[in-house]
Amino acid sequence: MNPMEKRFLDELRTVVGARGLISSPEELHTYECDGLTNFRVMPLAVLLPSDTQQVQAIVRVCHRERIPFVARGSGTGLSGGALPVENGVVISLARMNRILEVDLPNARVVVEPGVINLDVTGRVQPHEYFYAPDPSSQSVCSIGGNVAENSGGAHCLKYGFTTTHVLGLEIVLPDGSLVHLGGKSLDMPGYDLMGVFVGSEGTLGIATKVTLRIVKRPECIRTLLAAFPGTNEAGAAVSDIIAAGMLPAAIEMMDNLAIQAAEAAVHPNYPDCGGLLLVELDGPVAEVEALMRDVDEICRKNGAWEVRLAQTDAERMLVWKGRKAAFAAMGRISPNYIVQDGVIPRTALPQVMSEIARLSEETGLRVANVFHAGDGNLHPLVLYDRRIAGQEQAAESLSYRILELCLAAGGSITGEHGVGEEKKRMMSKMFSEPDLDTMQRVRCAFDPLHLSNPTKVFPTPRLCGEKPGEYVAHPLETAGIAERY
Amino acid sequence: MLKTSSFEENLRAVAPENLRAATAGDAVCGVLPQFVAEPNDEQQLAAALSLANEAGIAVIPRGGATKLDWGNPPKKADLILSTARLNRIVEHAWADLTVTVEAGCTLKSLQKTLAQHGQRLAFDGLWPERATIGGVLATNDSGALRLRFGALRDLIIGVTIALPDGTLASSGGKVVKNVAGYDLPKLVTGAFGTLGVITRAVFRLHPLPRAAKTFSFTAENFPAMQQHILAIQDSQLAHTALQIRCASGELPAADILFEATDAGLAAQESQLRKLLGSARVEQTSETIWNARQDLWNSPTKTTLLAKISLLPTDIARTLNSLKALGDSRKINWRIVVQATGIGMLRLEGEPASLSLATEQLRTELQSRGGTLAVLRRPPELVSIDAWGNAGDGVSLMHAVKHQLDPKNTLNAGRFVGGI
Numbered sequence: 001m002n003p004m005e006k007r008f009l010d011e012l013r014t015v016v017g018a019r020g021l022i023s024s025p026e027e028l029h030t031y032e033c034d035g036l037t038n039f040r041v042m043p044l045a046v047l048l049p050s051d052t053q054q055v056q057a058i059v060r061v062c063h064r065e066r067i068p069f070v071a072r073g074s075g076t077g078l079s080g081g082a083l084p085v086e087n088g089v090v091i092s093l094a095r096m097n098r099i100l101e102v103d104l105p106n107a108r109v110v111v112e113p114g115v116i117n118l119d120v121t122g123r124v125q126p127h128e129y130f131y132a133p134d135p136s137s138q139s140v141c142s143i144g145g146n147v148a149e150n151s152g153g154a155h156c157l158k159y160g161f162t163t164t165h166v167l168g169l170e171i172v173l174p175d176g177s178l179v180h181l182g183g184k185s186l187d188m189p190g191y192d193l194m195g196v197f198v199g200s201e202g203t204l205g206i207a208t209k210v211t212l213r214i215v216k217r218p219e220c221i222r223t224l225l226a227a228f229p230g231t232n233e234a235g236a237a238v239s240d241i242i243a244a245g246m247l248p249a250a251i252e253m254m255d256n257l258a259i260q261a262a263e264a265a266v267h268p269n270y271p272d273c274g275g276l277l278l279v280e281l282d283g284p285v286a287e288v289e290a291l292m293r294d295v296d297e298i299c300r301k302n303g304a305w306e307v308r309l310a311q312t313d314a315e316r317m318l319v320w321k322g323r324k325a326a327f328a329a330m331g332r333i334s335p336n337y338i339v340q341d342g343v344i345p346r347t348a349l350p351q352v353m354s355e356i357a358r359l360s361e362e363t364g365l366r367v368a369n370v371f372h373a374g375d376g377n378l379h380p381l382v383l384y385d386r387r388i389a390g391q392e393q394a395a396e397s398l399s400y401r402i403l404e405l406c407l408a409a410g411g412s413i414t415g416e417h418g419v420g421e422e423k424k425r426m427m428s429k430m431f432s433e434p435d436l437d438t439m440q441r442v443r444c445a446f447d448p449l450h451l452s453n454p455t456k457v458f459p460t461p462r463l464c465g466e467k468p469g470e471y472v473a474h475p476l477e478t479a480g481i482a483e484r485y
Numbered sequence: 486m487l488k489t490s491s492f493e494e495n496l497r498a499v500a501p502e503n504l505r506a507a508t509a510g511d512a513v514c515g516v517l518p519q520f521v522a523e524p525n526d527e528q529q530l531a532a533a534l535s536l537a538n539e540a541g542i543a544v545i546p547r548g549g550a551t552k553l554d555w556g557n558p559p560k561k562a563d564l565i566l567s568t569a570r571l572n573r574i575v576e577h578a579w580a581d582l583t584v585t586v587e588a589g590c591t592l593k594s595l596q597k598t599l600a601q602h603g604q605r606l607a608f609d610g611l612w613p614e615r616a617t618i619g620g621v622l623a624t625n626d627s628g629a630l631r632l633r634f635g636a637l638r639d640l641i642i643g644v645t646i647a648l649p650d651g652t653l654a655s656s657g658g659k660v661v662k663n664v665a666g667y668d669l670p671k672l673v674t675g676a677f678g679t680l681g682v683i684t685r686a687v688f689r690l691h692p693l694p695r696a697a698k699t700f701s702f703t704a705e706n707f708p709a710m711q712q713h714i715l716a717i718q719d720s721q722l723a724h725t726a727l728q729i730r731c732a733s734g735e736l737p738a739a740d741i742l743f744e745a746t747d748a749g750l751a752a753q754e755s756q757l758r759k760l761l762g763s764a765r766v767e768q769t770s771e772t773i774w775n776a777r778q779d780l781w782n783s784p785t786k787t788t789l790l791a792k793i794s795l796l797p798t799d800i801a802r803t804l805n806s807l808k809a810l811g812d813s814r815k816i817n818w819r820i821v822v823q824a825t826g827i828g829m830l831r832l833e834g835e836p837a838s839l840s841l842a843t844e845q846l847r848t849e850l851q852s853r854g855g856t857l858a859v860l861r862r863p864p865e866l867v868s869i870d871a872w873g874n875a876g877d878g879v880s881l882m883h884a885v886k887h888q889l890d891p892k893n894t895l896n897a898g899r900f901v902g903g904i
Contacts, residue, residue, distance in 0.1 A: 195671025245692030287749030438654035445884035
C-alpha cells in the first residue's frame with residue numbers, strides 16, 4: 001500500500017471505525033466478485049457504513065480524492081454489477097438493514113438498503129400484505145441491490161418490477177450530497193429521477209433509504225402444473241392463455257434438462273416431460289376458479305398430457321421451490337454453468353428455442369432453459385466443464401450468441417439481471433450510438449466525474465462537459481477506460 | 486435579437502409545406518408564438534428542432550393542445566412544434582400485448598385500434614378524442630385505472646425522443662421486461678416537454694375486461710368515507726378503480742369499478758356489500774368515471790383547477806380543510822380523488838381568495854408529504870407557481886435539463902424550479 005492509499009484509508013477509518021473497514025487481502029477476497037464469479041477484481045478496501053451520514057462522508061472523501069467506489073448489497077447479482085473497480089473501494093450496505101417504518105393503512109414500508117427482500121414480506125405478512133418483486137434470490141438479496149438492478153421475479157408479469165414498487169428514495173450522490181426523490185405520495189413535482197435511478201446499476205449514486213409499496217395478499221392463490229411434450233406446445237398454451245384475456249400472477253416454463261436438475265436438487269415431484277408449465281392465478285376465489293378451468297382446458301388443447309393443480313399450500317411451495325432452485329440445481333448435472341438472461345417477444349419463442357437447440361448441437365454444449373414465459377424472459381443455462389480446455393470460452397461465446405438471437409427477434413439483452421460488467425459490450429448491439437450517448441448525458445448530470453461504479457453498463461464511458469483550457473488527461477483516459485470524442 | 490428570417494428560410498427548406506404563421510389560437514398561456522410547424526415524420530421534427538435550437542428560437546412542443554396551459558407560462562415561445570402528422574400506429578403486436586405508436590396519435594384512435602384485438606392501453610386519460618399520446622405522457626395525466634394498472638410510467642416500455650441538438654434517441658425497447666440501460670421512458674413521462682420532444686412510444690397492453698360493473702355509495706361524513714375507502718383498500722377485493730367525489734355542501738360519494746368474469750363480479754358485489762355494512766350500495770353507470778373530466782366543464786374567469794397528491798389516510802383531513810377554506814374564503818369547491826391519493830380539484834371564487842386558498846392548501850398538503858400543482862388558473866393569478874416545492878432534488882433536475890437542453894430551447898420556464 002502506498003502512503004497516499006494509507007492516508008486515504010486512515011481517513012475512512014475515522015468515518016466508519018476499525019470494524020467498518022476491511023483492507024486485509026484475505027478478507028477482501030470475499031468481495032472480489034458478486035454472483036458472476038468469472039470476473040474478479042480486488043478492491044482497495046471495503047467499507048461497511050452503518051448510516052447515511054457515514055455513506056455521505058465516505059463518498060465525499062472518494063470524491064475529493066477521485067477514488068471510484070462500487071456499492072454492494074448482498075453480492076448476489078448475476079451480471080457483475082457489484083464487481084469492484086481497480087483501485088477503488090467497495091461500499092457494502094449490509095449493515096444498513098433496518099426496517100424504518102411500516103405504514104399499513106397507506107401500504108408503504110420504508111427500509112434501509114441492506115434489508116433482505118423477503119424480510120419486507122416477513123414483516124407485513126401477519127397483516128396479509130406482501131412485497132411483490134420476488135427474484136429467485138429473494139431470501140438473501142437486498143432491497144438496495146434490487147433497486148440498482150430493477151429486479152423482477154416470477155410474479156412481475158402481474159405485479160410489475162422493483163421500479164413499480166419503489167415510491168421514494170434517499171440517495172447519496174457521487175459528490176456526497178443527499179437528495180430525496182419521490183416520496184410516500186405519488187407524482188412529486190419534477191422529473192421522475194427516481195424512475196431513472198432504479199435500474200441504473202449503481203452508476204448514479206447510492207440509495208440509503210427506500211420507500212416501498214406493499215400489496216394486499218389476494219384471497220386465494222392457485223398453482224397449476226402442466227406437462228407438455230415440448231416447449232413449443234407449452235409456448236402455444238401460454239399464447240392462448242394471454243389471448244384469452246387472462247393476466248396470471250406468473251407463468252413459468254422449464255425444459256427437460258431444467259426439470260431433471262430441479263428434480264435432482266429439491267425433488268419437487270415434477271412430471272418428466274419436454275416442457276413444463278407452471279401457471280399461477282391469484283385473486284378472489286370465484287374469479288380464480290372460473291379462470292383456472294379455462295387454463296386447464298387451454299393446456300389440454302395444446303397437448304398437455306398431465307395437468308395437476310397444487311392442492312395444498314405445501315404442494316404449492318414445493319412446486320415453487322423446484323423453480324426457484326433451478327439455477328443452483330444445475331450444479332447437480334454440470335460442473336459449471338452460465339446463467340443467461342435475455343428477453344424476446346413471446347411469439348418468437350418457438351423460433352428462438354429451435355435456434356438455441358441448433359447452437360447447442362453445433363457447439364456440443366448442453367443448454368437448459370428456464371423461462372418467465374408470460375413476459376418472454378429466457379434464462380438459458382449454458383452447461384460446461386471448466387477443466388476441459390476451451391470449454392469455458394465456448395460457453396461464454398454461446399451465451400452471447402443466444403443474446404444476439406434475442407436481439408434479432410426484437411428483444412433485449414437483459415430482463416432482470418442487469419448489464420453490469422458482463423454485458424456492456426452487448427449494449428452497442430442493442431442501442432445506437434445516439435441512444436447510449438443520451439443515457440450517458442443523464443449520467444453526467446448525476447456523476448460528472450464517473451466515480452460511482454464507473455466501468456459498468458456502458459461500453460465506452462462518455463466524458464462530461466470538460467471545461468475549456470489546458471488539456472489535462474481525465475483519470476478515466478489514463479486508466480484506458482474512456483476515450484475522447 | 487432572433488435570427489427569425491434565416492431560421493424561417495432554413496425551416497422551410499426542411500419542411501416547406503408544413504410551416505405557417507401562428508394565429509391567436511396558437512397562444513400558450515397568453516404568449517403568442519411566431520410560427521407553427523407540423524413536421525411529416527420524426528426525422529423532420531428533429532431537424533426542425535435542431536434548427537430552432539441553433540437559432541435561439543424558443544420551442545413549444547404541442548400534441549392535441551388539450552393541456553397546453555398546464556404548468557407555468559413560457560418565458561419565451563417562438564415556434565410551436567406540432568406532432569399532428571406523427572399519428573401512425575406503427576405496430577400493434579397483439580400477440581405480444583405491445584404497441585408502438587407515434588406521439589401525435591390520439592388516445593381514442595389508439596384505443597379503437599387496440600380494441601379490434603380485445604386489448605387496451607389501461608389508461609383513462611382526459612379528452613381522449615383530442616389528447617395525443619405525446620401529450621398524455623409529457624403531462625403525466627393519471628386516471629382512475631391507475632389504481633390497478635399503474636401510471637403511464639408503468640405502462641410505457643420504450644420511447645424515442647428528439648433532443649434540441651437534433652439527436653433522435655431511443656431507450657427501453659419493445660418487450661415488457663427489459664433492464665438494459667437507463668429508463669428514459671420514465672424520465673420524459675411527466676417532464677412537460679422540457680427535455681426533448683417525444684416522437685414515439687411503446688406500451689405494454691392489457692386485455693379488455695370480460696365484464697365490468699360500477700357501484701356507488703355515500704357516507705355521512707368525511708371520516709366515515711375515509712374509513713370505507715381504507716377498508717376496501719385493506720380488503721381482498723380485486724377492484725380496478727375507486728374514487729371519491731365531493732363538493733361544497735354535499736355528502737361525500739364514492740365509486741368502485743370491478744372488471745372480471747360474471748362469476749367473479751357476483752362474488753365481488755356481495756363481498757363489497759358485506760364490507761360496507763349499512764352503507765347503501767347501488768349499481769351505477771360507467772359514465773360516473775367521467776367525473777374527473779367533468780370538473781373541467783365550462784371554466785370561467787374565476788375557476789382554478791389543480792392536481793393534488795396525498796396519502797389515502799389524509800383524505801378526510803384534506804376534505805375538512807377544503808370545507809373550512811371554502812366557508813372562510815367563500816370558495817365553491819369540487820373534488821375527485823382516486824384511492825391512489827391523486828385528486829383533481831376545482832375551485833371557484835374571487836381570484837384573491839383563490840390565490841390564498843391555493844397557497845394555504847398547498848402548504849398544508851406539503852407538510853404531510855403531499856403536493857398541489859395548479860393546472861389552470863384565472864388570468865389574474867398568472868404569477869402563482871404551478872408546482873410548489875420540488876424538494877432537494879431540484880439542482881439535480883437542473884443538471885439533467887442542462888445536459889439534454891443546454892440552451893433552454895424547450896418550454897422555457899414552464900416546469901419546476903424555473904426549468
